[in-house]
Amino acid sequence: MARGGWWAVWAVVVVLSLLLASPVLADDDEDEIPMNFARVRVTATMACSLYATSEECYECVPQLLAQFSPAANASEVWLQLDSEYPIHFKANDGNQTHMFFSHHFGEQGTYALNISTAENGQWTYALDRLEKPYPSWAPVVVMLAIITALFALYGAWKAFWYFHRRNYTRLEDREETEGKPRKNRIISIDAFRGLSLTVMLFVNYGGGDYFYFAHAVWNGLTVADLVFPWFIFLMGTSLPISLKSRASMSKLSLFLKTLQRSVELFVIGLFLNNGYDVAHWRIPGVLQRFGVTFFVVAMIVIYVPKLRFTQIPTDSFERSWSQELVCDILPYMLEYIIVLLITTVFLVVTFALDVPHCGRGYLGPGGIGNNGEYADCTGGAAGYLDKLLLTENHVCNLTR
16 A cells, blocks of 8 residues: 555544544543433322333343332432333333333433323323433544545545656656566455454444444344454455465465464464453354354365366356356355355254253343243353353353
């Protein structure tokens, strides 16, 4: 990359860091509502209990928010509620539920919720906004606008520099510079890798407290959840290209080099998670999965032969439309078959294994999800096998 290109990259990184860190670096105020929350004053004119569940938690058991007893002067309470997703409320008198309602609160807004009875005896509610919510998306929009402007400026500078060199550089100097051998790179892969690294840094360092830069608890998909599959995709795409550039090496040398790198990734992952606590090493961690996946894919690329079809012309101009469709697929049919077999085994184990007390095919979070019917079934068959083979001391346990 040219020198000016590096300045553009650093400018983007600095601006992104400042914008995303700004909510974190702001002065703390005890009365200020945290990001991703709203403040709600709830009042009730009768004795009742208020329950709620977030839409993010699929079919979860409603959790008690507050109990009201006007006779005991307990008719008002202030709550701090999630503003990321709609919240579903229900109110009951201890014997039966009288009212259901839902609302999506604005971030850092203040609301007043009043529960009362109408003249006909039915329960009703009134929800008013006391303070306007803060538009949390505004800094992100500004950030994207600045990035777009920086890239536009960089493109204009590149175009200017290109025409400047073309018009004012001596021909022999230009030929000498342009004649230097360049290392072949696939720019799309490099750009995608850079984007993935940038998002990964924001995710790992809090993402400015924006909820879409945090992992979904279980259901749903955020920007943070895309980082791992992006890197897996990049690894699978880059691996055949990398091995092709080492065609002069023997298969044994490639195997040993692949094994070394896989073991390094696995061991680094163990120590990055909790290397100080060997008794609770998290074995199926992120880098560990990278190491295992890298090794399996590399073995397939190195040792599975490519099929040759002499009836398909090598010149694209001589191929029929049907041959053009399959010319990039048929040589790798054995690899496709192996990948499909691995996927089939995974799906059969996931949906056919009868997990004790959980049945077959459960993929949920356990706990209060699915109305509490699968409280100890987190992860279904995958979670069961992890604990069975690795024991609970060596799998992810957020409560430890």
